[in-house]
Amino acid sequence: MAVYERRYTPYDGTLTPRKSRFLVLPAYSYKEILSSKMFLIFLAAWGLWALLVLPILIYLPHNLAFLEKFGVDPETVKGAFNFDAGFFFGWFMVPSMVVAYLSALVVGPALVSADLRNNGLPLYLARPFGRWEYVLGKSAVMLILLSAITWVPGLFLFVFQSYMEGWDWFSGNLGVAVGIFFTSWIWIVQLCVISLALSAYLKWKPVARLSLILIFVVMPRIGDVINLILSTSWGSVMDLLKMTGIIATGMFGIASRSAVPLPVAWISLILFCAVCVGLMAKKVRAYEVVKS
């Protein structure tokens, strides 16, 4: 079907493997996401912090000659930071979760709504491309981006610190790596599932974005009010960030100050994600059927 010939011809060339075809969706999405200069600057700023500032902080106490050259007392620098689970949690994990949330706020709500709003979904699903491949492809956009923000630089910092400190520190703090990895994934999956469900259900990007803010900012305040009125701590189960924090502190081996038990935190997150998956399963269809 060459342009100048203007006639219909079938395609008989090679086809791409079916299993990796869902990756077409992130490839197209990233072209749009990365065309935003503001978002690129935001990601670059985080990259500077995670891949330059923090590695320098880890490196400096190990180059005493450099510090002495600038008249800085090495002991002061060494004493300022204790490179343990608390450092990785406070200086990397918490900021990375905030950056991941803000990124999800930018990227997530637009992912499915653009397709659903103008009945674009039948075009995808009329091809050898199933509903769950579609969801996987859209999720991959978030999973890859948020991984690059959270656990990938986190594990890099851990490996760098281990290289500087040696085998003893590495074997003694392996739990930190496990904490970075799993806490990141819990947060990533949560953000991914919630933002995709909102995007699919509300079909309108600004409303989906606002709802994502409501879930993580307003819902916890409602939980606080419930706690206050009923003199309980169960209202906190509405605070997804707090629940993630409880799980994360458990993984990092840091004492949690919350009254909500760890299993309850797990259950509340799992339930919330299950509801979101249910909403997605209902909405991500070629055509919605109204049953009489």
Next chain:
Amino acid sequence: MTAVIELENLGVRFGRLQVLKDLTGSFSGRSIGLLGPNGAGKTTLLHCLLGFHPPSAGTARIFGRDILTDGNRIRGLIGYMPERDAFVAGMSAVRLTRLMAELSGLPPREALERAHEALFYVGLNEARYRKLESYSLGMKQMAKLAQAIVHGPRLLFLDEPTNGLDPPHRNRMIKLIQEIRDSGKANIIISSHLLRDVEECCDEVLILKDGEIATYCNLEEERRANLRFIEIETQKGNAAFAEAVGNLGCEVAVLSDRKIKMVLPEDVRIRDLYRIAAEQDIQVRRLDYKRDSLQDIFLKAMGVNHGGL
């Protein structure tokens, strides 16, 4: 001839509503028109074949592959142009068409090449770089056709392809469909309630009524049969003329005092009609081979009495 679509007691139910009932048949036309009034189940049948709605009973096969077990392979062979507006906001036509080609399995380079070709083919030329939401209805229809053919499918499902098109766009769409049909490279299923579109593009027609098959026929054969189907308009009352024609062995229906319809037996020629008219001193004002064959087939399938024949 290999069957394009085989239906085997196919049923689709939405809640308590039975939309398709026990459809059975084998269809092998190059271009099949799917006709029926609104709510007859045309679009539901296409959606069911595409795997959008699971059958509640029975099954169907496309090119011998079962829709229940081989859905993905089947969709690889099909190009689908939906009835309603369908696009992704913020995307240009070339980007959407390329994306759809890649999702059908074409490597990126080939997908881009064929996206340009398909959009040129449907006549979108330089407009292919514009965002889809800025398109007119006619251009959106063409973009939908382009994404349906970009991967070179063996079977095209076109759901109301001329919906809302002005005459020039409609003619262009019909011409494209005819070209694809005549290329012999793809079979076409056109769902429409516009008889003229189906008549111009299809060689077979499947008529649905209340979720059931009302008629399936070959239009070419019907057209040939209709050469013996004649409508005559005379200047004055024609009761005697009708009687005389009836005596020749014609099946006659008197539509009004000046119009009659008849089916000529093999041994009666049109010249015989003129002879009788001359004998009875009746002026024949108009003599037509019946042209609206599909309309009659359709009305007959719908159970509407149309002139008694």
